[in-house]
Structures are given as structure tokens and as C-alpha cells.
Amino acid sequence: MGGKVLAEERARIVQNDSLSHAPPRRGPSLKLEINRPAESVQLEDEEEDGDDNDKRPILGSNVYLDSPRVGRVDDDVSPQEIKRRRLIGIATLAGLFLSIMLCVVFLHYLSHHESFGVLPPTQQRFMFSTTTGGARESLEQYTAGVRHTGSPGDQEMAKYIRSKALDFGIEEKYVKLEEFEILVNEPETLKIEIQYNKTAPVVIDKMTKFSTKKTTRMPYPAFHLYSKNGSASGPLVYAHYGRSEDYAALEEAGVNVEGAIVLVRMGEISLPAKVVIAGREGAAGIITYNDPSDSGYTRGKTYPDGPWHATDEASFGSVYMGNGDPSTPDGFSASTVDRISVEDVFSPHNTYNILPPIISMPVSAQSASELLKALGNETNVTAKTAPQVFANWTGGALNGTYRIGRSKVNIQMETKNKYSLKKVWNVLVTIPGSREADRYVIVGAPRDSLNAGAVSPGSGNAVFIELLRAIGDLLTNGWMPHRTLLLASFDGEQFGSVGSSEWIDRHFSHLGGRGIVYLNLKDVVRGAGALHCEAAASLRKNVYLMSTEVVQPKIEVDVSKFFSSAKTLSIDENDVDDSEDKGETDPVNTENGRRILTETSADGSILRTIVETPSPAAGFIEGEDEEDDESSLLPLNTTFGHEDLKDSGDSIYSYWLGATKKRHPKATLPKIHLPGSDDRISPFLARLGIPSVELGFDGGYFGVEASRNDSMDWIKRFADPSFTFHRAAAQLYGSIMLSFSDSIFLQYDFTEVARDLRHGESYLQEALRRTGLTGALPMSRLASSIAEFETAALGVIKEIRDLRDSMVNMISGELVVDLKKVREMNTRLLMTEKAFLLPSGLPHMPWLKHALYGISEYNDYRVGYYPGVAQEIKRGNAVTMKRELIRLCQTIEQAADILSTPVL
Numbered sequence: 043m044g045g046k047v048l049a050e051e052r053a054r055i056v057q058n059d060s061l062s063h064a065p066p067r068r069g070p071s072l073k074l075e076i077n078r079p080a081e082s083v084q085l086e087d088e089e090e091d092g093d094d095n096d097k098r099p100i101l102g103s104n105v106y107l108d109s110p111r112v113g114r115v116d117d118d119v120s121p122q123e124i125k126r127r128r129l130i131g132i133a134t135l136a137g138l139f140l141s142i143m144l145c146v147v148f149l150h151y152l153s154h155h156e157s158f159g160v161l162p163p164t165q166q167r168f169m170f171s172t173t174t175g176g177a178r179e180s181l182e183q184y185t186a187g188v189r190h191t192g193s194p195g196d197q198e199m200a201k202y203i204r205s206k207a208l209d210f211g212i213e214e215k216y217v218k219l220e221e222f223e224i225l226v227n228e229p230e231t232l233k234i235e236i237q238y239n240k241t242a243p244v245v246i247d248k249m250t251k252f253s254t255k256k257t258t259r260m261p262y263p264a265f266h267l268y269s270k271n272g273s274a275s276g277p278l279v280y281a282h283y284g285r286s287e288d289y290a291a292l293e294e295a296g297v298n299v300e301g302a303i304v305l306v307r308m309g310e311i312s313l314p315a316k317v318v319i320a321g322r323e324g325a326a327g328i329i330t331y332n333d334p335s336d337s338g339y340t341r342g343k344t345y346p347d348g349p350w351h352a353t354d355e356a357s358f359g360s361v362y363m364g365n366g367d368p369s370t371p372d373g374f375s376a377s378t379v380d381r382i383s384v385e386d387v388f389s390p391h392n393t394y395n396i397l398p399p400i401i402s403m404p405v406s407a408q409s410a411s412e413l414l415k416a417l418g419n420e421t422n423v424t425a426k427t428a429p430q431v432f433a434n435w436t437g438g439a440l441n442g443t444y445r446i447g448r449s450k451v452n453i454q455m456e457t458k459n460k461y462s463l464k465k466v467w468n469v470l471v472t473i474p475g476s477r478e479a480d481r482y483v484i485v486g487a488p489r490d491s492l493n494a495g496a497v498s499p500g501s502g503n504a505v506f507i508e509l510l511r512a513i514g515d516l517l518t519n520g521w522m523p524h525r526t527l528l529l530a531s532f533d534g535e536q537f538g539s540v541g542s543s544e545w546i547d548r549h550f551s552h553l554g555g556r557g558i559v560y561l562n563l564k565d566v567v568r569g570a571g572a573l574h575c576e577a578a579a580s581l582r583k584n585v586y587l588m589s590t591e592v593v594q595p596k597i598e599v600d601v602s603k604f605f606s607s608a609k610t611l612s613i614d615e616n617d618v619d620d621s622e623d624k625g626e627t628d629p630v631n632t633e634n635g636r637r638i639l640t641e642t643s644a645d646g647s648i649l650r651t652i653v654e655t656p657s658p659a660a661g662f663i664e665g666e667d668e669e670d671d672e673s674s675l676l677p678l679n680t681t682f683g684h685e686d687l688k689d690s691g692d693s694i695y696s697y698w699l700g701a702t703k704k705r706h707p708k709a710t711l712p713k714i715h716l717p718g719s720d721d722r723i724s725p726f727l728a729r730l731g732i733p734s735v736e737l738g739f740d741g742g743y744f745g746v747e748a749s750r751n752d753s754m755d756w757i758k759r760f761a762d763p764s765f766t767f768h769r770a771a772a773q774l775y776g777s778i779m780l781s782f783s784d785s786i787f788l789q790y791d792f793t794e795v796a797r798d799l800r801h802g803e804s805y806l807q808e809a810l811r812r813t814g815l816t817g818a819l820p821m822s823r824l825a826s827s828i829a830e831f832e833t834a835a836l837g838v839i840k841e842i843r844d845l846r847d848s849m850v851n852m853i854s855g856e857l858v859v860d861l862k863k864v865r866e867m868n869t870r871l872l873m874t875e876k877a878f879l880l881p882s883g884l885p886h887m888p889w890l891k892h893a894l895y896g897i898s899e900y901n902d903y904r905v906g907y908y909p910g911v912a913q914e915i916k917r918g919n920a921v922t923m924k925r926e927l928i929r930l931c932q933t934i935e936q937a938a939d940i941l942s943t944p945v946l
Contacts, residue, residue, distance in 0.1 A: 161591060164521060165780055169592075169773045171512035177768035180206075180504040181496060185754040190261065191226055191490040191534055192464030199489060199503075200467040203531050206507055207471050210514025216472045222544045223377045223463050224534050225369040225387070229265040231458035232403055234329070236416050238451055246409050248356075260750050262492065264356035264404045265459075266313070267537045268368065270388050272401045273456040274327035276302045277448040278416050282432050283309055284316040284330075285902050289323045295431045295446055300324035303453040305413055307333040307438075312722070314363040314396070314538075315903035321399030327455050328402045331410035332357055334439035337745040338407060342606045349569070349604050349760040350745035353407040357748040358492045360536065361402055363903065364395025365725055365889035366543035367534075371395060374547035375540075377463075384461045394888065401457045407440060414442040416451040466490070466533035468541055473513060473527035475783070478865070481525040481872070482556045483783045484726065485509060485775070486542055487563040488535030494753040497744060498565035499535070501757070501768060505566050506531060508772035509779070523783035525558065543725045553730060558872055559782045560726035562736040566771045569741025569761050570597040572701035573694050573774075576715040578733035578895070579798040580790040580875065581778075585735060586711065588777040589695035595739075595766035604743045604760065694774060717895055718905040728890045731876040733790070735778065739767045786857075786864055787842055788871045792835035792941060798894060799828045799934065802907030809900055809915045818920055819911075819927055827934040834942040842867065866945045873945075877937035880929060884910045885922065893933045 161169070183202060188195035200219060207217045232248035252263035279299050282288040284306035292299060304325045306316055313330065320328040334340050337351040344352040351357075362368065367375035368387045371394040375381075388397050405413075428444035429435045438444050469489075475481065487506035488499040510529065534540035546553060559581065568574070577585055698712040706713070717727055717734050724734040741761070746752045762768060781789050803824055810816050845867060851858050879891045887909075890896045896909030900916040910926040 162780075162784075164516060164784060165591070165777055167516060167519065167521075168512045168776045168780060171515040172508045172769050172772040172776070173511070174765040174769045176511055177504040177508055177765045177772070180507040181500050181754060181757065181765075181768070184500045184503050185494060185496050188261070189489065189491045189495060191492070191536055192224075192466050196490050196533060197465075197467055200469050200531065200533065203469045203489075203503075203507065203510075207469075207510050207514070210511050211518045212471060212473070212510070212514050216474070218470050220468045220470055220545065220548075222367075222375050222466050222468070222534070222541065224367045224375045224466055224537070224540050224544065225381075225384070225461060226464050226534075226537060227268060227459035227461045229262055229457075230460050231456055232263060232265060233456045234403070234405070234409070234413070235454040236412065236451060237454060238416075244412055246405065246412065248403075248405070260493070264358045264493075264749070266317075266398075266402050266404060266457075267358070267360040267492070268362040268397065269403070269457055269459060270398045270401050271458050273454070274303060274401055275452055275454040276326045278302065278413060278451065278453045279304050279325075279448055280414070280417060280428065280444055280446060281306045281320070281325075282428065282435075283307055283311065284320055284328070285311055286319060287434075288432060289319070291431050291433065292446065295426055297431075297447055301326050302448055303327045303329060303455060305329050305331070305410060307331055307336060308357060309333075309336050311902045311904060312363075313359040314361050314398070317361045317398045317400065317402050318363065318396060319902060325400060327400055329410075329413065329455065330357075330359075330402065330404045331407055333410075334407055335437045337747070338439065340437075340439045340606065341745060342604045342743070345746050345751040345756065349743045349756065351407075351747075351749060352751065355746075355749045355751060356404040356406045356409075358536075359404065359748055360538045361398045362395070362538040363722075363897075364397065364538065365729070366395075366547060367540055368392075368395050368397060370547075374544045393886070396887070401455065403455060403457055411441040413453070414440050414444065416449045416453065417445040417447065418443050466541055468533055468545055469531035470545075471510065471527075471529040473517070473523055473529075475524055475526040476522040477524040477861070478868070479526050480556055481558050481868070482528050482553065483523070483525055483559055483561075483779055484553075484557050484732065485527070485529045485561045485563065485779060486726075487531050488541075489531045490533050490536050490541075492536050493748065493750045496754045496757050497568055497752050497761070498747065499563075500752075500754075501565060501567040501738070501771075502563035503531070504765075504768050505772045505775060506563050508769065509776055512772070512776055523780075524785075525783045527779070527783055539722060539725055543729075546725055546729060550730075553732075555872075555876065557726065557730055557732040558788055558875075559778075560724060560732045560734040561775055561779060562724055562734060563771075563775065564721070564736060564738070565744075565747075566738040567757070567762050567767045568738055568744040568747075570595075570599050570601060570767065571739055571741035573698040573712070573737055574715075574720075574740040575712075575735065575737040576717050576719050577735035577737075578717050578727060579794040580733050580792060581735050582714050582794050583791040584778060584781060584789045585714065585737070586695060588774060588781060589698060589712075590693045591777055592694050592770055592773045593692055594694045594697040595762075595770045598763050598766075599760060601741055601743070604741075694770065716905045716907075718897075723890070723892075723896065723905055728892050728896060731879040731892060733875055737774065738771065786846075786859060788868050790871050790875065792831075792838065792871075792874065795894075796828065796832040796835045798907065799831060802894065803828060805907040806911055806915070809912055813915055813918065815915060815918065815923075819915075819923055823931045824927065824934075827931045827938070831934050831938040831941070834938040838870070838941050869945050870940060870943075874937050874941045877940050878933055880910065880933065885913055885926065887913075893930055 184199060187198060189199055190196060204217055204219060208214055229249065234246040236244040236246075238244070248263045248265075279292065279297060279302040281292060281299065281304040284304065288306075289299065299320075300323075302325055304320050304323075304327075306320070306328060308330055311319075316330065317328055332338060332351050332355075334351070334353060338344060338353060339350065341350050342348045344350045369375070369381040369384070370379055371382070371392075373379055382392075386392060390399065426446045428438065428446060431446045485506070487502045489503060491499060506529070513527070513529075530542070530545065532539075532541035532545065534544070535542065573589065575585055695712065699709070702709045702712045717723055717736070720736075724736075726732040727734040743760070746756055803821070806819070806824075807816075807821065810819060845860075845863055846857070849858050849860055849863075850856070878893045880893050881891070882888065884890045884896055884898075887897070890909070893910060894907065895905060897903040897905055898909040898913040898916065900906065900912040906912055908930055911923065911930055914923040914926050
């Protein structure tokens with residue numbers, strides 16, 4: 043009994059943590075003396091012969107007898123043992139502290155490299171499932187063989203992608219190969235002869251020269267796809283970039299290009315546009331080359347010592363501006379369909395597709411130097427040089443003076459191609475949706491390549507396979523998308539979106555009303571730098587939002603070493619533009635209309651390189667840089683808010699915005715270009731009205747584009763050694779894909795479409811002013827139509843918010859989806875996108891049907907706003923101008939009506 047009482051008393055003492063609060067002791071008294079050794083106290087109720095373990099030592103210096111805080115020291119512990127134990131304790135504490143610090147560092151690392159904590163679980167798992175090793179393996183596989191259109195290696199890669207999809211757990215019945223048969227060309231003769239009057243002719247025979255270095259990986263020299271067969275001869279004329287303004291400058295200088303062979307450099311406008319415009323100006327033939335000042339040795343070291351274009355390399359490229367297989371203009375291409383002959387394909391009476399009207403050929407900078415000598419070695423019509431003729435001259439770096447005029451030397455050129463039908467294969471992967479299975483999220487990647495193709499399209503293929511890997515992981519863990527995913531590896535794309543166009547032709551009615559978004563994966567990693575993006579207006583805010591959720595990869599290469607600080611742009615001082623010496627920006631024009639702007643410090647060192655397009659007319663959104671744009675900002679879709687675009691500062695979005703601000707300090711959003719600005723407008727947008735997006739990382743130094751040096755070695759040494767940019771691209775594309783496949787409402791923002799409609803209005807007014815037609819078109823109805831659409835865009839935001847609020851359970855706070863109402867709203871949103879299609883197509887280009895975005899003669903076939911009206915402004919016909927304006931206004935009014943009216 044006494045032992046029990048004592049135990050209870052001790053418990054109370056420990057609980058109260060104060061001797062003064064202890065109640066009077068009942069039972070045997072205990073005498074506590076300070077500074078006395080501990081004594082064994084035997085309780086009265088304990089048996090005399092009890093075990094020694096029942097004897098409890100009492101420390102004279104501590105009243106908390108049973109407290110866990112009591113330190114007990116045996117009498118026989120030596121000072122050395124005490125010291126040893128103390129050291130062990132200190133070491134334990136140090137180890138614990140170190141472990142805590144390591145955890146903090148690790149969590150910090152994750153927050154900067156795998157910041158998925160606040161993401162939806164599906165998106166988190168998707169991101170974790172992507173790998174750098176997988177991207178590397180896929181690109182090594184791609185670059186290990188020949189991937190020429192229709193080749194055995196091309197088919198092998200198609201089968202490889204199919205097998206990977208199956209390996210990742212996608213059911214076999216949802217993975218298939220679809221075969222087409224398309225018209226392609228292979229070069230047989232590529233010859234130029236410079237016929238001097240007093241000396242032996244100089245012959246540039248590309249086929250003979252290439253035969254000495256022909257490999258299975260590169261069976262052809264650089265040539266133009268779908269180029270015209272034939273020969274031509276005439277004087278040589280240097281025509282700068284081959285734009286309309288360049289020919290106008292030549293005409294003003296007294297130089298006639300009728301019947302001449304024109305030498306033009308790549309960049310500013312598309313290759314097909316260069317050939318079409320040269321034919322329109324009366325040239326007999328056109329020769330293209332890459333000027334070293336644009337993408338060669340004046341930019342920095344050339345490959346293999348650096349990332350830039352070597353002077354002995356020419357560039358591949360398609361000169362086809364049309365859509366699909368040109369031999370089957372009225373349907374998809376298969377062995378059983380009727381075709382038109384090659385002669386009819388290139389006939390001037392074939393108006394369905396724009397094919398090259400004259401012969402063309404690419405040459406290297408070395409060969410271009412030989413041609414340039416022909417302009418300087420003998421008497422010319424004029425002694426003027428390029429800087430004196432072209433107002434926007436940016437310099438040149440060929441070994442000679444850029445003289446202007448018709449050469450006295452005759453140039454003979456001959457091109458002969460073997461045209462034949464080849465089988466091509468699209469790989470199609472379908473992931474059925476569970477809720478809105480008849481709505482399609484489409485992801486496509488070009489697969490074939492006529493050069494090494496590591497960046498374009500190899501990087502897109504590597505990312506495409508990573509998407510399949512992550513999707514397979516989600517499926518294995520029980521996930522199903524709400525809407526159907528269609529993932530396609532397209533063949534024949536190097537010839538001009540032929541494979542994707544043929545797929546559209548075969549499934550036109552099936553895809554037309556069901557596709558909700560198209561994601562194009564092409565040259566996804568062009569270098570270590572900021573994101574470059576082109577997208578339809580309704581997708582912009584989604585891209586912004588998703589880019590805040592993916593970390594910007596660390597740049598592992600020293601980009602500053604890729605750029606030369608030298609400002610010499612030509613051997614001839616007369617060829618140097620004074621603006622090049624100001625040390626602010628060095629504009630460099632590359633293929634597909636991009637401008638690479640390199641900002642330099644006072645000592646000439648490279649600070650940053652930015653890729654942009656030169657003007658709104660060339661097809662990009664200045665967006666927030668416009669002074670009045672901030673005041674005209676429309677409210678965002680319910681999915682978005684400005685606060686959503688704020689992040690920790692290490693995201694793709696943050697780095698992208700920083701790059702934009704370097705060129706446009708007033709910018710509040712990163713720059714997104716118009717769809718099709720950098721290559722060709724997607725047939726999914728232009729023909730089906732499916733909003734499209736294409737994005738990739740760009741360091742501004744992809745000098746080997748469209749050449750055989752676009753290799754795996756280039757990727758590893760100059761762009762993405764660890765393949766972290768490839769993985770980040772897969773995560774960003776996957777995030778956009780999932781946001782459309784799994785969201786309740788379609789992720790469109792029509793306030794951004796309204797913004798583009800206003801930009802288009804200004805675009806037309808400027809076009810009328812430049813062509814001297816101000817006042818020729820009544821613009822009041824267009825302004826009224828746009829205002830109507832703006833009202834509808836704002837109204838649908840409120841409707842979506844109200845609908846979402848009405849579906850929230852008042853008790854649990856959960857969102858209970860009303861499928862019928864959501865379906866009705868999504869149908870309206872989708873039909874609004876389709877409303878911008880013109881059933882009969884654009885004038886003179888019926889294969890292009892989008893009223894808001896497209897190409898036209900007005901701006902040299904760059905993508906611009908309102909292409910139908912712009913085309914007729916260029917031609918100056920008042921009747922057709924008004925007709926196209928009426929069609930445009932009706933289209934906008936119809937879109938506004940659909941957006942604001944519930945589906946009956």
C-alpha cells in the first residue's frame with residue numbers, strides 16, 4: 043500500500059513540476075538532504091528479500107525522482123567514460139543538425155527543380171514520369187539512321203515509336219500505322235555555270251562535288267523540295283532577301299530583273315515566298331544561300347568549332363506553298379486515287395496550290411562568293427553597292443563587294459529532279475476520353491528529315507516519345523482523360539505539311555468538328571535560352587499559366603562563347619552599315635523570318651541574344667509593348683488571373699518574361715507570335731479552325747538549321763548536354779495537353795481573340811495607308827462587329843463563373859458537375875472557334891480558310907491578320923476588297939452570335 047501511495051505522490055510532483063505544490067505526504071517519510079550521495083531506500087511494504095531492481099536510488103540534488111529529465115550516473119563511471127559519452131552526445135546532435143540541414147537543402151532543390159507540390163495530382167505524376175534519359179535515348183535512336191521521307195529508316199522510326207507506345211502500356215488496338223502514297227522528288231542534276239567572256243567558265247556541279255562525301259546518312263546534297271525541272275540562263279542580279287521591297291529598291295536604282303538569275307540570301311521571308319516573288323518579278327531562276335553575316339562566321343565559330351553555319355554548307359528547304367500532296371489536290375493521297383501529272387502540277391493553270399513558277403537551287407556561301415565575283419569582275423550597268431540601294435541593309439560577309447546591277451557575265455543554271463510516288467507512314471495513338479470522348483486534343487510531331495535532323499524535327503520526336511511515356515504511366519495507374527487524346531507522328535512533313543494534310547483529308551469530317559486544340563512538336567530545342575512560342579489568340583493565357591508551373595532548365599553551356607564580338611560584316615568597308623558600329627544591337631536575319639538580336643556591352647561582349655520577328659506585319663504580337671494596350675486590357679477568362687501568372691521566379695514563364703523585357707522594357711507579358719510566323723501556318727488551324735500552338739527553347743544561335751550539321755553532336759555540345767530542356771518541353775506540352783483534356787470547361791480565352799480582332803483592324807488601316815487606298819474601304823461595320831464580339835467575350839466569362847458557382851454544393855463545398863450544362867457551354871466555345879472559317883477559302887488560296895490568320899501577297903506571304911482583305915488590298919480591286927470585308931464582318935458577327943447564344 044505504501045509503495046502505491048509513494049508512486050502516486052511522485053506522479054503528482056512531476057505533473058506539478060514544483061515541490062511547494064506537493065500535498066502532505068502520507069505514509070513513510072523521506073528525508074531529503076542536499077549534496078548527499080544517493081541512498082537505496084527500502085519501502086515498508088516491500089519484501090525484505092525483494093530484488094535489487096526494486097531499490098530506487100534517490101539523488102540528493104534532484105526532487106523529480108521519476109522524471110525523464112533526471113540524469114543518472116552510476117557510481118563506477120570513470121571521468122573518461124563520461125567524456126566519451128559527452129562526445130557521443132555532441133556527435134549525435136551534430137549529426138541530427140546536419141541531417142536537418144540536408145533536408146532543408148533537398149527541399150529547396152526540389153522547390154527549384156521539381157516544384158510540383160501545388161499541381162493537380164495527374165499533372166504531378168505526368169511531370170515526374172518524364173525523363174532526361176528517355177529523351178536522350180529517343181534522339182540517339184532518331185539520329186542513328188536515315189530518316190528521309192519514305193525511306194526504310196523512316197519506316198523503321200515509325201515502327202520504333204509504335205513499339206515504344208506499346209511498351210509504355212498503351213493498348214495495341216489504340217496504336218496503329220496509317221499508310222499514304224505521296225509525290226516526292228530527288229535531285230539528279232544541280233549545276234550552275236558562270237560563263238565569263240574572257241576566261242574559262244566556272245562550273246558549280248553540286249551532284250558531282252557531293253558524290254565524294256556522300257554517305258548513307260546524307261544521300262543527297264542540299265536541294266529544294268518540290269522544285270521545278272528545267273534550265274535557265276541570263277545575267278546575275280543580287281536581290282538581297284528577295285522581298286517585294288528589295289525588288290522595288292532595285293527598280294528605283296534602274297536595275298531590271300526580267301530574264302535574270304537572282305541571287306538572294308535566306309531570311310526575312312519564307313523560301314517559297316522568295317521563289318514566288320522572284321517569278322512574279324520576271325526572273326528566270328533563283329539561287330539561295332546563307333550569308334555568313336546572318337548565320338555564319340561573323341556571328342561566331344562555325345560548326346564543328348561552334349554552332350554557326352559553315353561556309354561550305356547549303357540549306358535544304360521546301361519551295362511549296364500549298365497544302366498536301368500536289369498531285370491529289372482534291373483528296374487524300376493513296377495508291378487507289380486518281381492523280382494529275384507532274385507537268386500539270388507545275389502548270390500555271392493549276393491554281394489550287396502555289397507551286398514554284400521558276401527553277402531554284404540552294405548553294406553554299408562559298409559558291410555564292412563565286413557568283414558575286416561575276417558582278418564585280420566585268421562592267422556593270424551601275425557601280426552602286428548594296429548599302430546604297432537597300433535602305434535596310436544589315437551587312438553581308440561574302441568574300442567580295444555586293445554590287446548592284448545586271449552582270450555582263452551570263453549565268454546558266456540547270457535543275458533536274460526525279461519525281462516518284464513513295465509510301466509514307468503516320469503513327470496514330472488514341473487515348474479514348476471518359477466524359478467528352480468526341481472532343482479531341484491533338485498532338486502532332488513531324489518525323490521525316492532530309493538532313494541529320496537532330497534539332498528539327500528530332501528534338502520534337504524525343505519530346506513526343508516522352509509524352510507517350512508519361513501518358514502510359516498515367517494509364518497504368520488508372521487515369522483516363524475526360525476528352526480523347528490523338529497523338530500522331532506525321533511523315534512527309536519536310537515537303538510542306540504533307541503527312542498531316544493527307545491525314546486531315548482522309549478524316550476531314552471526323553476531325554473538323556471535334557478537334558479542340560492542336561499542339562505541334564517540331565524544333566523544340568533550338569538552343570539553351572528562353573521559350574519561343576507561336577499560338578492562336580485563344581490559347582495565349584493558357585500557355586502563360588502552364589509556363590509558370592514548369593521550371594526553366596539550367597543553361598549548361600557557355601552561350602557567350604558562341605558569339606563573336608567582332609563587328610566586321612564584310613571585307614569591303616563600303617558594305618558596312620553605319621548602324622552596326624553603335625554597339626547596341628546586332629540584327630541578324632535567319633531562315634523563316636526570325637530576327638536574332640544580340641545585345642552587346644561597350645566592349646563588344648555578348649550580354650543576351652533574343653529571337654524575334656521584325657514587325658507586326660511579319661506576324662507577331664507586340665502585345666503589352668503598345669502604349670495604349672494596358673488601358674485596353676479585357677478581363678481574363680475565369681481560368682486565368684494576373685495573380686496566377688506570379689511565380690517563384692525560376693519558372694519558364696519568369697525567364698521568358700525577362701527575355702522579353704530586355705527588348706521591350708514596358709512588356710508585362712512574354713511575347714507570343716502569331717501562328718505560323720516561323721515556318722508555315724498549321725493546316726489544323728488554317729483548314730479546320732482548330733487553335734494551334736507551337737513552342738520551343740531558343741538560344742538565338744541555331745545556325746546549322748536545315749543543314750547536315752543539325753546533328754546529335756550539335757545538341758550535346760551547344761544546346762542541351764543533359765537533356766533537361768527536352769524534359770522541360772515535355773512537361774510544358776504535357777501540362778497544356780492535360781489542361782485541355784481534363785478541364786471542366788475548354789481553356790479558351792476569347793478576350794484575347796477580341797484583342798487580335800482590334801489589332802487586325804489597325805493592320806488593315808495601315809495596309810490601306812501604305813498602298814494609297816485610305817478611305818477606299820468603309821471600316822465602320824468592322825468596328826461594330828468587333829465591338830459585338832468583345833461584348834460576347836465578356837459575357838461568356840460571367841456565364842462560366844455563374845455556372846461554376848451554381849455547381850458548388852452549399853454544404854460540402856465540392857463542385858458537382860452538371861454535365862449537360864457544361865456540355866452546352868463547351869459546344870458554344872468550340873463552335874465559336876470554328877466560326878472563323880470561310881467555307882470557300884481565301885481568294886486565290888482556297889486551301890486556306892481561316893478569316894483571322896493567314897498569308898497574303900500584301901506582306902510577302904508572311905502570316906498576318908485578315909488575309910482575305912489584305913490580299914485584295916495588295917491587288918487594289920475595290921470590288922473584291924469590299925466583298926472580302928463583308929465576308930469578314932459576317933464571320934465576326936456570326937462568331938459573336940454563337941458565343942453569346944445558348945445552344946438550342
